[in-house]
Amino acid sequence: MTTVGFVGTGRMGAPMVTRLVQAGYDVRALGRSPDKRAAIGESGARAVAALDEVADGADVVVVCVFTDDQVREVCLDGGLLDAMAPGSVLVVHTTGSPRTVEALAARAPAVAVLDAPVSGGPHDIAAGQITLFVGGDATAVERARPVLAAYGDPILRVGELGAGQWVKLINNTLFAAQLGMLREAASFGARVGVDEAGLLGAIGHGSGASRAAEIVGTRGSVQSFIESVGEFLGKDVAVVREVAAETGSDLGLLEGLLDVVVGAPSG
CATH class of the missing domain: 3.40.50.720 (NAD(P)-binding Rossmann-like Domain)
Incomplete structure (x- = not known):
């Protein structure tokens, strides 16, 4: 055995x-x-x-x-x-x-x-x-x-060895960036009078659909979902930022979207 x-x-x-x-x-x-x-x-x-x-x-x-x-x-x-x-x-x-x-x-x-x-x-x-x-x-x-x-x-x-960590970190970075996009979209929708829950439910049936949108849609609120996963997502984003910096690279356009979700890196 x-x-x-x-x-x-x-x-x-x-x-x-x-x-x-x-x-x-x-x-x-x-x-x-x-x-x-x-x-x-x-x-x-x-x-x-x-x-x-x-x-x-x-x-x-x-x-x-x-x-x-x-x-x-x-x-x-x-x-x-x-x-x-x-x-x-x-x-x-x-x-x-x-x-x-x-x-x-x-x-x-x-x-x-x-x-x-x-x-x-x-x-x-x-x-x-x-x-x-x-x-x-x-x-x-x-x-x-x-x-x-x-x-x-x-x-x-x-x-x-190490590729599994890179793939997971990139995957979670992409997920966090998608949450950032959804949060910005919901914010814009609110400014023009569109209900957030209705918006999120409808996006799942359109060309803007994604796995992130599907998951968040079940909550009806982007912010509520971000708060529920913040500890885990923030940890992984901090790691990918640190490792990217060690390699002399950066996350490019993803950074602004990550800031919307977990904030800008300290220091």
């Missing part, structure tokens, strides 16, 4: 663990508190209290924490990578800088590192239909694919 180690049993990670258990995997998930360990046990996974226990005997280790700093804390400072067996696969679902997964691969060349940020929410994971943008060695992706397929579909290999 394939053993899967798991770190990050929060909003997104918990349903992943449940799906892995249901698919028949032996899952060891990190639970630092009694409450966390109890919840993990209820899912059918084995709760462990230390990172080396997560890695012990694991063929694949999945990390699904919230920020890049947490990935580094767990994998580098916390010693998870050092505890992983040669030939095992580390999958990072956290959206962050491509530089982070490159640093992980450099630290442990005997471990196959994959960046696999997700697109979707907990309901998609529960249905086994979360989208995965995967970067990394093609052979390693195929080794991890059966594990990822417990909750991911489609599983899209988009290039070498």
